[in-house]
Structures are given as structure tokens and as C-alpha cells.
Amino acid sequence: MSEVQWNREGGRGKSGLLLRRLLISLCGLALAAAPAAGQSSVLDAMKAELDRSMELLGEEETPPYFLSYEISESRSASAGASFGALTGSDERHERLLDIDLRVGDYSLDNTRPIRDTFGSLSFLRTGRTRMPVDDDAAAIRSILWSETDRQYKRALEQLTQVKTNVQVKVEAEDQSDDFSRETPSTAVDEPRPIEYDRADWEDRVRRYSAPFAEHGEFLRASASLTAGTDTRWFVNSEGSEIQTSETRYRLFVAAMTKADDGMELPLYKSYSSFTLDGLPDDETVERDVRKMIEILLALREAPLVEPYTGPAILSGEASGVFFHEILGHRLEGHRLKEADDSQTFRDQLNQRVLPESFSVHFDPTIRTYGPSDLVGSYRYDNQGVAARRVTAIDKGILKNFLMSRSPIDGFPNSNGHGRKQPGRKPVSRQSNLIVEVADPLTSDELKERFVEAIEAAERPFGLRIEEIQGGFTFTGRVIPNSFNVSPLLVYRVYPDGRQELVRGVDLIGTPLTTFSRVVAADDQIGVFNGFCGAESGMVPVSAAAPSILVSQIEVQKKEKSQDRPPLLPAPVGDL
């Protein structure tokens, strides 16, 4: 958990994209059933209680100037198996409430961060508020009422603290408002059903995970299928009324073996889609599983890489993660307002940060890229603001940031990137990151440039990074502003074209230096779908990017388990 969460209270920034999280979240997920009709009665109940609250609290000495309710419904179904045996199969249904209640005014309100503290224990007070899963107006309003009261009292406390803090501390560098003014939105989508055949799914995950059992070398191997519908109802005191619904399907295969020196070697294969049919067929999955087995067995025998600096090629999928970690997190607008953030790009606006041929967009409005669905898409963000395409880097020049309703100097409005998981406060987060290159090379041309770069750097070999497990990045000031990306598959590439699988490295560096070394890209776009964890929780994100050539990267030794492999061989034989 701590690996991917931002510890907001501690004032250190650390955020990342970590597939490993999926293993945990998958066992926790689950449930389906046909959605009930007429869900907008939920919206009506929310609207009625919101109006009543604004009216009654409006009579108080310090009335709220803004109130929003969001109810997030998750219906999910999942099946999981380990080495061919079923480990779980269930369905879940829950609804959670989030309230944003603000006192003060748009320019200064109770949500302004208290500067120069060691943080507070107030996070202990936050928790998930469960809402009825029945569309029962009285029960829904009963909880809305008691939670609104709680939030209102808390907001009053916060505003008192904020006002004092503003008086006591030096003037803030960023003089922008606390909350942006936005046009209200209205939209009602029909709730989507989940397609789910329990017996079939159980059978599939058994079959996908069974081949690993033929090899004693694997310590963990699992397959899981998950379907989830997220339905959201949102109302605010500015007049927004939104009901959206999105279903995502995911198949995830994971396995882990251990080298004789104790190093754990994981490998994952993940498939995401908006439809059940969008997942690959059995034949494809079974072929991929055989390939995973082959690679993992080869990785056990692969040589360790020593720390190295030199040229590298990142495959499309890997470069997508790379851009997400190293660039994306530093374009999240709210960070530029935080006194303890290093604000890497704050003063780089309208300056060149990438080669002229590179543009980077964040576009939640597109649902597919080539044949792949993009799970980072949505219609409205968690503050009810319509999603829109943001061109962050245009022809190498930094042009824009990802904005929630928390303005920064020069960017007074949201661009629909205020996101969160239920139970958290929204902040600006990434959506679908798209890297576009104006004059891509062909794959072969990129390889030629790679060889030239290896020779120019007088290195015996370069590295080709094929798959990335995830990574994390520090954007704070207390810890050096750096990143660490963990590749799963790395090859040494020699100038003569020979390549050799290696293991045991992490890709590290600092963002500005690394970007200045991106030199070329090809036309092979890879798509990565995953979950990103930061201070507002886990949100689905995507990245689509070409393979890139970096003239110099740095790798360090990976943290390694010191546990020996098991003393006895795997048990064999049946009952």
C-alpha cells in the first residue's frame, strides 16, 4: 500500500503506477446482477437533500458556499485461480458516498492546505461512508443528512485554522483561488449491465493458471477475470446533475519464480476491455501463458546486470509507463501549488522539454487507440466537470497542465482531470496519455539509430526494455526529485544485433535530464492499461506511446529478497 500511496500528511510526494497492486485489489473485488431500472431516483433523492441542506445550513452564520454529493456504485464479479485450482469466485455490490462541502468563498475556503506543519492525524477521521444499495430515498437521505452535518462542522473547524494559517505564514507563492468556477453539467447515462457466466469464468481461470503447475519452479501463479460496473451519481449546488456508468473487463495472469540467488522474478500479463468480447480468446491467452512460462524459466538462468549507463530502447508499452511516471505526474496541476513540491515544470511553461517532433496529450474522451480500449477514459471527472483533451506538450513545448477545480496561477479553470477513488478528495490526475511523434522512424531505422548510439557512447551493449511492472516517482523537495521504474523484461543488445535476456535492474534518474536524452521514436505504438495510485487513491489510466530511443539511461541493482528458494522440491504426485 505505502508503496504507491502518496503520504499527503507527511508532505512527501510519491506516486506511481504499480501493477502489483492489482493482485491485491483483485482478491478484494467482486459482484454482479442486472442493474435495477430507474436509477435516477437516486439522483432525485440526492438533489432533494442537497437543496434542503443548502437552505437550512444557509441560515447559519457561516453558510456553505458550495456542496456536492457523489455516490459511486461498484458492481463486480470475479473469479480467480491459482495453479489450476479455484481460489475465489464472487460478486459484490456497494455504494460509497463522497461529500465536498465548502465554507468561505471561491478565493479562500476550508480546503486550503495548512502550510508548514508536519501534517496531522486528521486522515484517521476519513473513512468510507457506505450508502444503501437499494434505491430508497428515505434511507439515502438519512445518511446524506448525517454526513452533511459532520462535514459541515468539520469545514467550520478547518476554515478557522486556514484563516489563522494565512495570517501567520508568509504570503503564498501561488495567489490563485481555492476553487474554480465551472459551468454546471447535466447528463444521464443508462446503467450498464455486466456480462458474466460464473461457471465459464471459473473454468477459464483454472485453465489459464494450470500450465504453471507443471513446473516446480513457480512459487506463485494465478489468473483472474474481473468485470466491474462503476455507476456514479453526482449533484452539486451549482446545478450539476450527472449519472454515468462504465463497465470494464480485465483478465490478469501473474506468476513468480525465484532465482537461485533469492531474487524474485515476477511476470504479468494483463488484458483490459470495455466489453467481454474485447478480451482475448482462449488460444491467445494460452499462447501468452506458454510464453510467460518460457520467459520466466529463462529469467531464472539469466545473468545479473551490473549498474550501467548508456543508450536504451523502451518498447511502446514501457515508454508509456515511462512518460506516465516521469512526465505525467509532474504535470498534475495541484502539485504546482504545494509548498513542498519540487514543481519541476512550473517555470518551464512555453519552453522546450522534449524533441520538437514529440507531442503529449491527455485525452479521456477517446475510448480506443488502434485495437485497444483505453481504461483511462471517462465523460465527467469526479468534480462533475466534462472531460476534455489536454495538449500538455505541443511539438516539444510545454503548454498546459492537468487541472482539477483547484486553480493555479495562470490556470484558473479545470480541464476535467479532477479524479479520485471513492472515499478520497479529488486532485488532478492523468487519464489517457497519448504520445504522438510527427516524423516517426520505422522499427528498423530506430534499431539502426540504437546501434549508432551504442557505438557513439563506446558501450559494449545497449539495453532494450520490453515490459515494465510499474514504478514510482518522488515529486517532493525533501527527497531528491527522482523516479524509479521496474522493468520485467530487459535485454542486452550488442552492436552486432545479438540480444541476451538479463535480470535484476531498475531504471532510475531525474526527470529533466532524462527528457533531454529522448532522441527518437518509431511508429510502433504500445498501449498500457493499469491503475495509478496517488494521494486521491487508485484510478484507471492508460498510456499509448511509440518505442523510444534514449541516448543515456541509468540502471541500478534491484532490491532483492534474501530468502533462499524452498529447501525441499515442490511436492509431486496426486492423491
Add this chain to the structure above:
Amino acid sequence: MRLSLHNRKSPLATATLLAALVALSLVALPAANAQQEAELNVIMQAMRDEMARSAEQLELEGLEKPYFLAYTVRETEQLTAAGSFGALLSSSEDTTRRLSVEVRVGDPSFDNTNFGSMSLIPSSFASGGFLPLENDYREIRRQIWLATDQAYKAALESLAEKRAALRNETRAEDIADFSSEEQFTYFDQADPDLPPRAVLEELARNLSAAFRDLPEIFSSNVSASAGNRRTYYLNSEGSAFIRSDPTASIIVEARTQATDGTVLNDSVAARGRSWDDVSDKDDLESRITTMGANLTARRSAEGLDRYSGPVLFEGQAAAELFAQVLVPRLLGSRVPDAEPNFARMLQQSRNPFLDRIGARVLPRFLNIHDDPSADGDGFLGGYAVDDDGVEARSKVLIENGILKSLLTSRNPVPGIEKSTANRRGEGPAPSNLIVASNRGMSDEELHAEFLLLVEERGADHGIVVRRMGKPASGDGPASALSLIRAGPRAGPGPGITSLAYKVFPDGREELIPKAELVAVTEAAFRDIVAVSDTSTVYSFPHTPAGGLIPSFLAGALSALGLGEVVSVSIPDLLFEELSLRKPSGNVPHLPVATHPSFDP
């Protein structure tokens, strides 16, 4: 269908016995159960095969082999549903099989356990895992194999660390680390039917709808659960068991604020072995109505400032007070060895009753024994075999007021070398605690005695407590956190009354909205002056301390409603003098808006 077989001292090899049992049940049971029987065998068989291999071959060159191995698989099937204000909040159906592996290296007098390590060895937190839900022999064995390997390596490291820490010290108390016990086998194949999930959902909705007629209750919650836990156990000494522990409960919680803002809570709880035991809707509804009426009356009742004098605890209040204050003292929990600085901290959690065996801790007219065979009449804590595979038996803890023994697992404590067969989860817990007296008074006599005491003191009134809340019931999890933060000395925290009355000499009663007991410790129980001749049986969850669960955390977990169900049978208790005061802490404001359903 229930098949229970006991075998005190097995003349047969365990494997043979198991085989015989399986064969027997195949004959004795109808076809559906025969199938299940064969399946059950897969887990036991995988445990046996992997244990045989580990016992023989598991050895890291140059280091000790394990001298003891035990495998426990807990298979839990649990249905839950929660409702609020007439609507369903959530419902779930979970099945898990959790494996835990115990590996001991060294010898019973000195092994890898009972050591509080300052270093966090990651593998020591991983000696177990989840098994597949299907009876896949190969996969079950694979998981046992990996968990045994990790547990063995962790045991070796702990033993080395413990030896290092004690190298320059003489142990103050030289007690063995593991007791020797008779081999025992027990197989209970009970497989109770669980109701459909929809039945729980419906009751959660219906019961919670009762609050639509209770305008003065601010929030409420109903949670219903029904489940079964089957435990499979095997150790390298030949003890083995399969035990079925079905449970069901319905908990209704309500919260409001007095007109001065004081937070008032109360709850209705029904606990049993099966859904039918707890799901009497009419009875629950009438109890909810009574609770609602009490809370409503408490809202406007006049608060108590402070009081010292005679206090009579009746029914649930006597049982809850006993559970909060005295029950933790009856458990023989060991303070582990540790590095010196850490050891001092751990010593603070030492149970003072460890040094009071043979001393008088209650009035002479009171006796307490723990009886795992009690069943029915509200007793829910019983079992035939404990989690160490030791045969359950009744034992006397307090006789004529004198402390005779504490409840223990196979982890000996000073003065008690043997297990009392009370390991439940990580450490010792009671089964059914029975408080009995040879000098009980009728209700009238007890009341007269109480009023006499009041009169003797020249006091205006006495106090009778009829219901007590849990120490954590203040604000839910936040209070549980405060228990944890308060550290190992925290104990159970102040007891809070949910239903207490001032009683005047003329018999008139006046409701007190809420009061806090001041510093009630085990010592206060010595001064009980009288008890009733009738008893209340009361059940509550208890999380035993031990292993990875330190005592202060165990208290918090119990308060959250987690752990093993323990029952107590106890008469009403009359204390000559206790102190109560109005609840400490500031009082939150009342809600700004009125409840939407009761908005005039």
C-alpha cells in the same frame, strides 16, 4: 447430521485411525455426506503427506530440524448483510480457507517462540496463506510446502535471535516454551445449512425499518451474519481434529444525542449457533422498540455529576463489567523474552493475576469455573478440542474467592505448566465462564440489602446499572484507535453505562442518560458484598492476545466485535462502593438540520 468421535489415548497410529473413521462415516452417512467426507479427506491427506515429508527431510544444513510441526486450516463460510433505515447497505458471501503453519525448533524447554523481536523479519509474517477453495490435492500440498518452508526458516532466525538476546542474561523465570500434552483426536462433521443470502438481506432491511418510527434516533445500523467455520488440524505428535463452529448473530446499533449534545449509544445483540437461534423478528423488533424508548427517554434525562457509593449491577451490566475488567485477568498470557529495552515495555502488559495464584481475589462466597462442555441455555463458548488439539475440559479458576488457576494454551506461564485446553486463535480465551455463589440472594433480598447500604451511608440515593456499553462504543473505530494509542496499560478503558438509574430509598427510580465508571479494576471485585441467586448468560466476542496480536490490540479488536465467542453466566453484583461520573470529554453540538424524514 452430526458425527462426533472422541479418542482419549489413541492405541492406533493416527493414520490408521483416520482411515478407519473415514470408512466408518462412509457407511454411517447418506451419500451427500459421503462425498463431502471424501473431500474433507483431501485436506487432511495433503497435510499428512506434507508433514511426513517435512518431518523427515526439512533441514537446513548445519542447523536444527523442527521438533514440532502443526498445520491448521480454517475454512470459513460467511454470509453477512447490513441494513440502515429500511434499505440494504451491503451484503456478502465469503468463503476462505486459511492455512497456518507452526514450526518449532530447539526443544520444548527453549525454542523459537516466546520472543519479542525488535527486528521485523518479513518471512515471520508469512507462515501461512490461502488455500484453494477446491479440494485440489496437488495445489493444497504446494501451498503447505511453501508455508512450511517459510515458517521453518523464520523459526530458525527467531531462535538464533532469542539465543543472542539471552546470551548475557539469566532468565528471571525459567519456564518451558511448550507444554507436553496427551495426544487427542476428534472429528465432527457437522455441516449446518446456511440460509439463503436473501433471507439475511430481508431481515436487515426489515429490522432497520423500525427506525423509521423512531424520530429521536439519529443513526442506526443492523448487521446480520451467519456462517460456519470448520477447522482442520494436524500436528507431528499425532493429534488431529476436524471441528465445526457454526455462528450467527444480529447486531443492531443506534446512536443519538441528548438535548445537551451528549452522544448516546445502545445496541441489541442476538448471538447463537444457527440463523434460527437469532432471527426471531418479533422478538428483535420488540427489543429495538424498547431500546428506542430508552434512548429517547435518556435524551432528556438529567445528567449525573459524580457519585460514590453502593452500585448494583443487574443482568447484562454485571456480565459486561465482568467481561471488561475481570475476564482479561483470568487468562494466562505469557510475557515473551525480548531484548532488554523492549522487554521492559512488554513487562507492562503482564497480567497481575500471574502473581496472585493462591491469593483471595473475590469474596469467599464466589466461585468461577470454565466449562467448555456447557451447551444450550445461551452458552455459545463451548468446544470439544482447543486450537492446540488438546481435549477440552472443565477447570476451576476461583474457589471460595481464592485464585486457583488461569486459562492457558500450550504456552506455559509461571505456576501453570500444562494447557487448560483454552487456546482459541492466537492465545488463551475462556469458553463458558460460570460465576457461582453459595450465598445468592433473591432479587427482593438483594434489593433490600442495596437500599440498606445506601441508608447506612446516609446517601440520598444509590445507583443500579442495567446495561453497560462496550468501551469502544463511543464513536466506533475512532475509540478503538484510542484504545490502541493508549498503549499496553490501557486495559479495557472506562466502562460506560447505557442504562442506569438513581434509586431512592422509597424505591423510586430516576434515569441517568450516561455515566462513566471511574477506575474500576480487578481489586474492586474483592469487595462485592452480595450477589443474586439467579444468573444471566451473556455472550460476546473476545480476541485472544498472543502471537502477532499484542494484548492492547486484542482489547481493541474485541471491542470491535472480532474474535471467538465467549459466554459468561453471572449473578447480579452488589458493590459496596464504586464511583461514577458524567462522561469525560467535550460534548459535540447537535445536528444543525433536522433528520430529513422527520422534518416537520
